[in-house]
Amino acid sequence: MAIIRPFRGLRPTPALADKVAARPYDVLGAPEAKLEAAGNPYSFYHVSKSEIDLPEGTDVYSQPVYDKAAENLQRFISEGTLFQDDTPCYYIYRLVMNGRSQTGLVCISSISDYNSGIIKKHEFTRPDKEKDRINNIKTTNAQTGNVFLAYNDVPAINSLIDQWTVHHSPAYDFTATDGIQHTIWVVDDNATNDNITALFDTKVPHTYIADGHHRAASASMVQKELEEQQRIGLDDPANYFLTTIFPASQLVILDYNRVVKDLNGLSKEDLLSKLEYDFVVEPIGHLPQAPSMLHEFSMYLDGSWYRLVAQEGTFSYDPIGILDVTILSNNVLDKLLGIKDQRTDKRIDFVGGIRGLQELVKRVDSGEHKVAFALYPVTIQQLFDIADSGNVMPPKSTWFEPKLRDGLVSHLL
Structure with a gap:
């Protein structure tokens, strides 16, 4: 107790x-x-x-x-x-x-x-x-x-x-x-x-x-x-x-979003092509749009926004695997961008949802970062379930306000 x-x-x-x-x-x-x-x-x-x-x-x-x-x-x-x-x-x-x-x-x-x-x-x-x-x-x-x-x-x-x-x-x-x-x-x-x-x-x-x-x-x-x-x-x-x-x-x-300094040697076209193995990729224009449901992500790259929807079979349904932060970590940050440890890798930074999607635009348009990802927020019950299971989320998964x-x-x- x-x-x-x-x-x-x-x-x-x-x-x-x-x-x-x-x-x-x-x-x-x-x-x-x-x-x-x-x-x-x-x-x-x-x-x-x-x-x-x-x-x-x-x-x-x-x-x-x-x-x-x-x-x-x-x-x-x-x-x-x-x-x-x-x-x-x-x-x-x-x-x-x-x-x-x-x-x-x-x-x-x-x-x-x-x-x-x-x-x-x-x-x-x-x-x-x-x-x-x-x-x-x-x-x-x-x-x-x-x-x-x-x-x-x-x-x-x-x-x-x-x-x-x-x-x-x-x-x-x-x-x-x-x-x-x-x-x-x-x-x-x-x-x-x-x-x-x-x-x-x-x-x-x-x-x-x-x-x-x-x-x-x-x-x-x-x-x-x-x-x-x-x-x-x-x-x-x-x-x-x-x-x-x-x-x-x-x-x-609230959501806790990511910005990455480079594309790990990939061109914009390479990244978009490789993303299609695990996601349905849809251009959504120049105006920010937040994800509207679980397993949906918004990506800002080279002045444009894209909707990424994780395809079946690209994630598991255990308490950790089903999290959007895990899906992004496994299928994009690690697999494509070479970020193995978000706790120590200096190429990634985290932006709390309270700052809004315009902060992601600002970080990328300034040249400080190359790409940004907006996530759908986890729930308090998901947090409790993961903690009770003895597992941990990827770093910076939750933002409270x-x-x-x-x-x-x-x-x-």
């Missing part, structure tokens, strides 16, 4: 919450972060994307970046931008996007649950991304990136959380510049917290990582290193990691 705990969250003074809140560190690059933080000394990008405060061209994985993050975090604390609650609390976090809301519980989850498989994974991680988060955690002595978990609905938990939001005022309630509303309640009642802890311990056999595989893996590795060095005890905060857990019924997965904001609740070690 799932082990979760309340904790003494590090969070903004209420008047500054909307100024502190920042998009997750891994959904934007340094130039975007620098632009969004311009004129805002309170932005959490000064911690999560601290390269914005260093000379242009600084290696984002270099130690000065992590040192600057630690320096800025301590400055936020000393100046009162951030403060730590006196007693352990749970935090209820509601996001509203386009009229749809989802409400989760901010807590710390057990790293032993992660290691033993009670917290289930559906993706492999990339070593370079793991190392980045490890260095960030060790240098800042904090977990500032939230791991987004999901669980099969438990009515008693949903009801308890809903009741708290009805009868208590939120600590923060603001709408960000992208139109997403963020509301957080602080659960500071010991009896309620004990009840929440007990419900997860008795009613939730598993939680599932929806977003944040690298953050979870890195927290586990840091904990292991500290344990081997005999620097932590049983109740140490480093035995847990920062999570927000949502009921599955409230979640929506809306995103949690960094900086609203952090976990100090």
